[in-house]
Structure formats: C-alpha cells, structure tokens
Amino acid sequence: MLGSGGVTVMEEGTDMVWAALRLMEFFYHESCGKCSPCREGSSWLVQTMRRIVAKRGQMEDLETLVHLCKNIEGRTVCAFGDASVAPIMSTLKHWRPEYVALIQAAEAANLIKLEPAAARH
Amino acid sequence: MATTTTETVRLTIDGIPISVPKGTLVIEAARRVGVMVPHFCYHPKLKPDANCRMCLVEVEKMPKLQTSCSTLATEGMAVRTATTVVHDAHKSVLEFILANHPLDCPVCDQGGKCDLQDFSHEYTATSRFIETKRIFQKEYFSPLIETQMNRCVQCLRCVRYCDEVMDVKALAPVGRGTMTEIKSFGAHPLDCEFCGGCVQICPVGAITSRLSMYEYRPWMLKRADTVCTFCGDGCQITVQTKDQELIEVNSAQGAGRNSGDLCARGFFGFHAASHPSRVTHPLIRRNGVLVEATWEEALEFVAEQTNRLKLAHGPHAFGGLITGRCTNEELYLFQKFMRLTIGTNNLDSSARYGHVNGVQAMRMVQGTHRWTVTFEDIVQADVLLLVGTNITEANPITGLKVKEAVKKHGATLLTIEAIQAAVGTISNISNLSEQHFCVAPSQFGAAVLGLLKAVVESNYVDSAISQRASDYVLAVSQAVQQLTWNDLALDTGISRESFVQMAAALTGGRRVVALAGQTLLRSQGSYGICLNLLDLLLLTGKLTAQGCGFAPLAEENNDQGAVEMGAVAALLPGALDLTDQDARTQIARVWKEDLPLAAGATLIEMIDRAQAGIIKGLFVIGENPVGSLPPQIGAKEALGKLDLLVCQELFLTETAELAHVVLPAASAMEKAGTFTNTEGHVQAVRPAIDPVGDSRPDWEILSAISVFMGAPLEYSEAKEILKEIRAVIPGYGSLGPSPIPPAVDRVAVDRYVNEGYRQDLTTRYTLPARAMRPEGTVQLGLVQSLFHSGKLSTHSKGLLQIEPSGFLQMNPVDAARFGLETGDRVRLSNGRGEFTTTAKVFDRVPEGLAWFPDHFAQAALRLFDCAVDPDTKVPYCRTASVSVMKTT
Numbered sequence A: 001m002l003g004s005g006g007v008t009v010m011e012e013g014t015d016m017v018w019a020a021l022r023l024m025e026f027f028y029h030e031s032c033g034k035c036s037p038c039r040e041g042s043s044w045l046v047q048t049m050r051r052i053v054a055k056r057g058q059m060e061d062l063e064t065l066v067h068l069c070k071n072i073e074g075r076t077v078c079a080f081g082d083a084s085v086a087p088i089m090s091t092l093k094h095w096r097p098e099y100v101a102l103i104q105a106a107e108a109a110n111l112i113k114l115e116p117a118a119a120r121h
Numbered sequence B: 001m002a003t004t005t006t007e008t009v010r011l012t013i014d015g016i017p018i019s020v021p022k023g024t025l026v027i028e029a030a031r032r033v034g035v036m037v038p039h040f041c042y043h044p045k046l047k048p049d050a051n052c053r054m055c056l057v058e059v060e061k062m063p064k065l066q067t068s069c070s071t072l073a074t075e076g077m078a079v080r081t082a083t084t085v086v087h088d089a090h091k092s093v094l095e096f097i098l099a100n101h102p103l104d105c106p107v108c109d110q111g112g113k114c115d116l117q118d119f120s121h122e123y124t125a126t127s128r129f130i131e132t133k134r135i136f137q138k139e140y141f142s143p144l145i146e147t148q149m150n151r152c153v154q155c156l157r158c159v160r161y162c163d164e165v166m167d168v169k170a171l172a173p174v175g176r177g178t179m180t181e182i183k184s185f186g187a188h189p190l191d192c193e194f195c196g197g198c199v200q201i202c203p204v205g206a207i208t209s210r211l212s213m214y215e216y217r218p219w220m221l222k223r224a225d226t227v228c229t230f231c232g233d234g235c236q237i238t239v240q241t242k243d244q245e246l247i248e249v250n251s252a253q254g255a256g257r258n259s260g261d262l263c264a265r266g267f268f269g270f271h272a273a274s275h276p277s278r279v280t281h282p283l284i285r286r287n288g289v290l291v292e293a294t295w296e297e298a299l300e301f302v303a304e305q306t307n308r309l310k311l312a313h314g315p316h317a318f319g320g321l322i323t324g325r326c327t328n329e330e331l332y333l334f335q336k337f338m339r340l341t342i343g344t345n346n347l348d349s350s351a352r353y354g355h356v357n358g359v360q361a362m363r364m365v366q367g368t369h370r371w372t373v374t375f376e377d378i379v380q381a382d383v384l385l386l387v388g389t390n391i392t393e394a395n396p397i398t399g400l401k402v403k404e405a406v407k408k409h410g411a412t413l414l415t416i417e418a419i420q421a422a423v424g425t426i427s428n429i430s431n432l433s434e435q436h437f438c439v440a441p442s443q444f445g446a447a448v449l450g451l452l453k454a455v456v457e458s459n460y461v462d463s464a465i466s467q468r469a470s471d472y473v474l475a476v477s478q479a480v481q482q483l484t485w486n487d488l489a490l491d492t493g494i495s496r497e498s499f500v501q502m503a504a505a506l507t508g509g510r511r512v513v514a515l516a517g518q519t520l521l522r523s524q525g526s527y528g529i530c531l532n533l534l535d536l537l538l539l540t541g542k543l544t545a546q547g548c549g550f551a552p553l554a555e556e557n558n559d560q561g562a563v564e565m566g567a568v569a570a571l572l573p574g575a576l577d578l579t580d581q582d583a584r585t586q587i588a589r590v591w592k593e594d595l596p597l598a599a600g601a602t603l604i605e606m607i608d609r610a611q612a613g614i615i616k617g618l619f620v621i622g623e624n625p626v627g628s629l630p631p632q633i634g635a636k637e638a639l640g641k642l643d644l645l646v647c648q649e650l651f652l653t654e655t656a657e658l659a660h661v662v663l664p665a666a667s668a669m670e671k672a673g674t675f676t677n678t679e680g681h682v683q684a685v686r687p688a689i690d691p692v693g694d695s696r697p698d699w700e701i702l703s704a705i706s707v708f709m710g711a712p713l714e715y716s717e718a719k720e721i722l723k724e725i726r727a728v729i730p731g732y733g734s735l736g737p738s739p740i741p742p743a744v745d746r747v748a749v750d751r752y753v754n755e756g757y758r759q760d761l762t763t764r765y766t767l768p769a770r771a772m773r774p775e776g777t778v779q780l781g782l783v784q785s786l787f788h789s790g791k792l793s794t795h796s797k798g799l800l801q802i803e804p805s806g807f808l809q810m811n812p813v814d815a816a817r818f819g820l821e822t823g824d825r826v827r828l829s830n831g832r833g834e835f836t837t838t839a840k841v842f843d844r845v846p847e848g849l850a851w852f853p854d855h856f857a858q859a860a861l862r863l864f865d866c867a868v869d870p871d872t873k874v875p876y877c878r879t880a881s882v883s884v885m886k887t888t
C-alpha cells in the first residue's frame, strides 16, 4: 500500500524510492501541522528521503526511517498521520534493495556522510 | 450554567486506585496520585487540544495509546503511564518536538524553568535528526513581549489562553506545518491587553518578557510571594530579584485569588518601585527649599513642631491623609497616631474618592462593610449585573472571573456603563453582554431607577419581602410610579421594553451578583445609586439568597483595608461608627486611653479647614490632593497656608513639593504587612527588596515620630501591629486561601426596611438632572486605563512603553463633527480654563462623551468641577462639559 486507499498505476521500472518520496512530499505538504508527530515527522521523513534519492544517504537512515514511521503511526490526532507513513513503510518492505542501491552509490561516491541536504520547506 | 457535580468515578493509575469527580481528565487524575504525565499543550485553564501528543498513556481495553489530556476518567478505567510502550512513545514524541528545536538554552530566558529541557532531561532524549532545522527570521513583536519562534513547540497554549481566558484574541498561528509561527492577529505589532499570560503559559522560551531579557538565570533569583498594589483585586505575585534589583514578576499557576492570572499592571508594572526619582533621604525645608537631612533631624523637627502646634492650637488643628496603598498595619497605626498621639478624628484615606460610597450603602442596607460574596460566587453566578465599570480595565482580574462565568459557564451578563460595544484589541466587557445599556455616568441613576420601575410594574417583587416589609415595598412602588417611561427614555435612551427585559433576566437568576465599579462609585449621586441597587436586589429576593450579593469594586489595593482599619473620618477600626459605645470601650481597653469623640473632618473638609486657618498641621502619607483634585478646590493654596505639612512619600509629588518635611517611605516591594482586597480577603505582603535608600515603611516612620513626640507607639515589627489589630477587631484576617464572607445581617435589613429607607428615599428616587449639552461641546470624563493605576504606575518603565501619555478619546461621529482625526491636536476649554492634547478616535467611546485617562490628567484638572456628596462626603470631580476645537 502506498497511500490512502487509491490505486496508482506506475510504469514497470519506476524508481520506487523516488515514488515514495513524491508521495511523502504530498503528505508533508498536506499535513495540517496540528500535532507534533505528523508535523515534525513528515518534515523529517521528506528531508531524509530527499537525501537518499539525491544519493547522499547512509545505511543508518533506513533504520531511522522505520523508527520514525512507527513513531508517527497511532500517535497522531487523526488518521492522516497513519496514512502518511504507508509509502515509506511498504516501499521499504518490498523494494528495500532500491534504497540500498542508492545508499551504496552514495557511499561509493564517498560523499561526506553527515552533510545535511539543503532542504526546501 | 454552573453545575457542581458530586458524582465520582473510580479508576486506577499505575495500579493506584483513586476516585475523582466525573469529568476529570486522566492527566489530572494521575496528578492527584502524584503521577506527572509529561505534557506541553495541556493546561488546567484551557480546553483540551491534544496537539503535542506528549501525554500518551496506555488505557486498558483501548487499542491505541490515548492522550491523557483529552481522555476523561471513567468508571473502572485502568491507566498505565510507566510501561515501556508509554515510555517509548514519550521519547519518540519528544524526539519529534526536538527535531526542529534550536536548543539555544545558553541564551534562552526559559533555560532552567523550561518544560522541554526538563522532559528532555528526564527521557535523556537523544536526537537522530541530521536534516536541516527550520529557521524563522526574527521579527519585532511588541514593546514588552518578545517571540523567538524557532523555539516554539506549537502547543498553541498562548493562542488558546489569549482567546479562552482573556477573550482578547490577539494571537494566531500563521503558516502551515513546521513553518507555523505565532503572530499577532493582523499585520501590525502586537496590540493587546499585555496581561503577560502568553509569556507565563508558554512551556518553552518562545514568548518571553522583554523587561527581563537576558538579565538572569532563574536559579540566580530570589523570590518573594506578595500582593500587587495596582488595584483592589489583590493578585498574588511572585517578585523575583537579583542583588536587590527587581527583575521579574509572575504568578504561579493557581496562586492566590487570581489563580495565577495577572493584568498588565501586575505583570509589567513592577519597576515603579525602583524608579530613579524615588525620594531616598529625609528632606527639610530650609530657607524655602527642601534640603537633605538625617532621619534624626527630620523626626526631631516634626515632633517639635507638632508638639508646639498642639500646645498652641489643640489637637483639632491637625489632620491626616493616607493612601489606600498602605498596609493594614500602617493604616491602623495612622489612625491610632491621629486619634491617640494627636487626639483628633480629622483623618481620611483614598477610600474617600469613591469606595466609601459602596461601603456605606452596604452598611446601611445589609449591615456589612464587606461583600457577602466572593470571586467564586462571581464565577458560579448565573446572572451578573455590572454597573459603571468596564471591569476588564478597572479591576482586570475580577473581570476575568466575570469572563469565566460567561464564557465557561454560560452566565447571563447585564451591563450598564458608558461604553459602546466595539471590537477592539483590549477587551470590552460589553462585547460579552447579553444586554448592555450604554448610558453616560450622569444617567446611571436613571438606568437603575428604570430597572426598579420595571421590577415593580412587572410584579417581579419577591413575595417574601412584600409580606415582611409591605410599607417599604409600597414606598418604593409609589416612588417609581412617579417616574415616567418617557422621562426615563429621554434620560437614558432606553425603552420600557429593554428595562423590562433586563429586569426579567435579573429576577430569573438563581445566583445573582451585582458589581459596582469606579465609574459609578466616583460619579455624582453614587451613594444613592448604590442604595437603589441594593433595593433592586432586596426587592427581587436576591440580597439574602445563597450566592447572591452586591459587590462594589475597590480601586486601590487596600481601599477596603483603609475602611476596615478605621482610616476614614467617621469610622473606627472594624468599620464601626465613631459613636459606637461598645467599639469605643473595646478600643480604649487596648489603647489604654480614650478616643476623641468630636466628629472628624473628611478630605475636602480638611482642605477647607486648612484654608480657613483652623487646621495648621497635616500629615500626608502617600496621598496627593494637590495633584489629584481640581485646582478650584484650592488644595494648593490651603496646604500652602499650613504651619506644618509632613509628607511620607515615594516621590516628590505636587503635594510633597509644598511640604515642610518629606520623609522617604518604603514601597510595598520593601515591606511586610497585609492588604485586604476588594472581596475582603486579607493577604500577606512580603518584602522583595530592602527599602530603597534611607526609606522606611510608613508604620515605622509614624512610630518614630510618636517616640520623638514623647508619646511612643512602639512596635518591633509589622506583625506586632497585626496582633493589636486582632485584639481590636477579633479574628481579623484569617489569611486562609479564600475569604469567608459575612452573611447579610438580618437585623440590619429589618432596620432598613422598617425605618432606614425613609430618610432619603424620595431624593434617591428622583431622576438626576437631564444633561443639556450645548452645541460644540462634549462631556469630558476621567477614566481608568488598563495600563495604569493612579499616578504610581506612571513611574513604571514597562507600562510607559505601552501607554506613555494621555489621549483625548472620542467617538468617530463626534470626531468627524469636530473635524478631528487620530493624532490631531485638540483644545478643550470651558469657563474654568483650557487644555490642549492629542486626539484619538476610538469607537467604544459613546457619542457625546470624551475620555481622558486619569493618570495623565494633571493639566486637564482645571476644567473639572467638583461636587461633594452630602452623605458620604465623596468629592465628585470626574466630568466636565467642554468645547472642542481642533488646533495645531
């Protein structure tokens, strides 16, 4: 499941990490910001995902992503928070190698690990 | 309507059983068993919002964690706050909240008293956040309040407080998601009541006071719990000091009669005491000028002159005035000094400016000198009648109780005041009214008579009183029948139907409290109008019923104490008549000497007697008749004639400038004692700093003078005076958490309905003269501002930043008529003189009236007339008819 119950058809070969980021950006944008887990969590997730997609991720990010998702789920005011973590949770489950590949590419490029990405808000 | 449910539910918190009233939140139940659930957005004063998610707990049989701040305790509930799941949840929410937090604790004024710091410490929160933190550009927010939005945890406590508690609605969250910031409502710097509530309620350092910015770390400060001196509400404040310097004032959640809420004066006004122009040394006039002297010289001079004058002219050649800002101990000692050491009843206090009107009316009708209700009764009332007070400005915390009754419990608010409902940034009580009569102060009497007529003609008179006091009811009925609806409508602009509607609401109430404020108490005819208000309650059966009563609001912090200590001419300690033989005997036993019997002169009478050369010596403690009364009273000339004028003062006021001796007095920040607030609650005053310079508490000065005079009134500390007060007034000042109000004295009521009412009923039930306003004039009124209290607050740098000077406030229609816009210079004049000031168009001022704040009115006073109440001797000098002209 990638979102809130709708069916999305994607071309074979779509970059699923990129797709998850797009969906996460949607959720980040739509989060009303009332409660902290959803507001802060969605912003955090988006930033980390952007970094991974930009080939600046690190292996620890994957664990952090899972933790963040679990910490949002079930702790927000409304069901939006629960829905917002689905794209990352399920892509991580089914397409984990794609995440790993991106991170390995980053490590190969020997980028400085902790340099934060310039994030857009 | 207020519901006091006694139904309870039983639940367990971490296995500890507890029963709590139905409607209790889980977080509150937990607190009762000593379990503190971490939280940011929860606050006992606010409705649950459950936005921070910090307070999650496990509740048996519920699938998800629940926010304990929004979950009601129910029967049989089992709550767990200390499981691993809960702990992890707390830790994770904290990690989210910290994600965007700047953690600039080293330069944050909240550091050391910050919930976020404390919880982080508790959960040893570490963050895996390596992304970019949000950054807000620093923006100017307001003169006294600073925001640092990078630190905001978006709990919205500030916004909710400003709306739910203050009813001001000055703050709003702007933006979305992580970029939400708290801003003032509207595209301008914050413009609000400056109650400081948002500063106090912010759990982090996102909203702080600019007065104490970067000045301290909380653990460096010394604290003193004391009482605010800026109005009769008597709020408990905690004054924080560092090395004898006043740093900050706040009030702990739930503390005092104010339950931790404050107004701008209390929160931002504390610097008055440390103003550089404080008088710090005794001054003696030598060759026409005041020069520094030692205490010894000054006291000797005063004592010698006093003894000499007394020998030559007798005790009645003296008079004394004291401010209601002094402690009970000082007020008591002052009257003892005047009555015993000097031997005269010529003494008065600032209660004479209006408070005695309400007190004397209560004594007349219900036989008490105090309210028979408390702040709790105001909160629990189902009908509130406010006459002559925009309560949120004059007595802001009593005002909060009124707001709470209306906003939280749905009470019906009825108001009679010279103010128009208008949406503004400072709350206007008439906006909350169910029914509001906007009438000029000169017609308050007519408005109350209209209500009385409506009660009588609609047969709303309580049957019990009709039976018990048929003559009285008949007399009132006949008196109101003399009045015509037509005249009433011409006077007040209010129709019969409206009067009947308000009378019906009042009669239909179960718990009815009638509050009378300064605009009424300081207006001509006020004593009679207060009596009529009491008639209104009596006739509708609301005087003696549980939770009902009449509540005149004290202007100065201890006006009530001044009356109770006998610091007014005609009253002895205990607010008993000077002629009351039992009281005299009781006091004489404690004083070991008899009291003078001759009736004393009141404020204006003393000035007249000084003018006539009868009074030759005057002791003035913190009062400033020259600066507060219109010049045509002649206080300046009269005081100039005195052989001896002794002033005990904080500042060199217009009166002190005329003095022969000025003795530097310590402010309330520098002394111990008690104050009695408007509801009659006696509260402890504690020193926060040492007396400034050589100043000394007023009681010490009086005691020292008496010693030098050879008739010592000696006390080692203020407490010893309180002990004596308790011997004179048994049980004075329980000092408990809340007052125990007296009950209406049935014997007194019987005396009133059988006899007492007769002496002035016809006068009181006559319509006041109709105001004739010539073309080109307005009725100028002196009003109380929220941001000031008398002249004292004009020494407070914080309050001066909000309101540095006075403006002539005028309705838009009148302003247009005179071609005036905000900022224009305007000249006011009448037969007595003229005065030029700046105009401000203000839609809440009723048409035909114009306001000027009392606190800056020095130069305007010459326009005002003065009439003295024949019964209570209160000087009425708050209105003047003036011509208005635009000038440059």
Ligand code: SF4
Residues within 6 Å of the ligand: B101, B102, B103, B104, B105, B106, B108, B109, B110, B111, B112, B114, B115, B116, B117, B151, B204, B205, B206
């Ligand atoms: S708000 Fe609290 S945690 Fe944040 S910087 Fe200030 S003291 Fe530190």
Ligand code: SF4
Residues within 6 Å of the ligand: B151, B152, B153, B154, B155, B156, B157, B158, B159, B182, B201, B202, B203, B204, B206, B207
């Ligand atoms: S400014 Fe303070 S009280 Fe207001 S939302 Fe932010 S953290 Fe909460």
Ligand code: SF4
Residues within 6 Å of the ligand: B158, B161, B162, B166, B168, B169, B170, B171, B190, B192, B193, B194, B195, B196, B197, B198, B199
């Ligand atoms: S200080 Fe102003 S903004 Fe803050 S709560 Fe009070 S009225 Fe509202």
Ligand code: SF4
Residues within 6 Å of the ligand: B228, B229, B230, B231, B232, B233, B234, B235, B258, B262, B263, B264, B265, B266, B267, B395, B396, B397, B398, B789
């Ligand atoms: S001025 Fe009155 S209402 Fe304001 S803080 Fe002081 S005592 Fe309270």
Ligand code: FES
Residues within 6 Å of the ligand: B038, B039, B040, B041, B042, B049, B050, B051, B052, B053, B054, B055, B056, B067, B068, B069, B070
């Ligand atoms: S305190 Fe309960 S959600 Fe904020």
